[in-house]
Amino acid sequence: MLKACLKNKREAQKELYRRFSYMMKGVCLRYSSNTSDAEDLLQESFIRVFQNLHKYKDEGKLGAWIRTVTLNCVFEKYRSAKKDKESVLYVEEYFEKAQELDDILEALALEDLLQKIQRLPEGYRIVFNLFAIEGYQHDEIAQQLGIQPGTSKSQYSRARALLREMLIKEGYFHSNTVNYDK
Template sequence: MNAASNLNIAESDLIKGCLDGDRRMQQELYNRLSARMYAVCLRYASNTEEAEDILQEGFIKVFRKLDSYRGDGSFEGWARRVFVNTAIEHFRRKKYLQPVTEKEENTIEGKYVSVLDDLGEKDIMDLISQLSPGYRTVFNMYVVEGYSHKEIGDMLGISEGTSKSQLSRAKVILQDLVKKHLDAERNAK
């Protein structure tokens, strides 16, 4: 994933070369995207091995579906969507989520108070990675990717209410994790 990229190759030439089956262009595309797409995969995965599996599966899909890229919007944005969808499919196969009854949904309190301003990006990503796979996936889809609860429900095969409750619970857990992290930092000083 750390191979240097040749930025002298135009994106359109790179895509055409990949479509023509040019292995050098495929390697170049991998070099350009792998680090950023691996970061996307890590947000959804339980561990590095799972992220690497999602990354590999995502690149297979990118190469197979490359002819469907029409040039509307950025290529990286298109590829990112492929990787997010691959991660979501991977997640759905694992069946991490449990349905929530309407009564349970109505009792969930959104007590999340943002204290994330005091944390660095790495700290935040580390805390998010501590969430269970179900909470982490819904949190990433809603907060990071910008999906609605209806879209999340449709994509994961869960109800909109389950998506909302998973997000609410993720925020409560994150709040506790953030407080513990900040307390540990204060005590270390």
């Protein structure tokens, strides 16, 4: 199938898309604020996959490679958007009940958690996804997004604070309120 894709055979390309689009849309949904943006990202990712398929070496799983291409799209989009607006950094500590938040997030229904992640501002959402779900370190995230490691840490903290605030509003927490004004 890969060989046929490399020869631009449309049927093979469609088959590859059919096999991986379900999973990749899940990834895109996590990095986007809504379904429409997620599908735009998915489309862009697959176009790039087909354009760069010759670079794929048959060493790892194709799914993992496609996921990397998708994440690269996310990074690129973030970097280009970052140029247009000045990042305002808030390096501050939030006194949160860390373990309690983790427990609640893990216990949340998948769709519910996804909805909350999607409501995060773009930068927070990307850092949270990369750190908490993909398993990237802050140094790696900073390198990929072209930001300082401290910024990555603070954005992750703010993402958690925002998630916590959402959960408080929904009655999961009954403790102190966090000011997350940007």
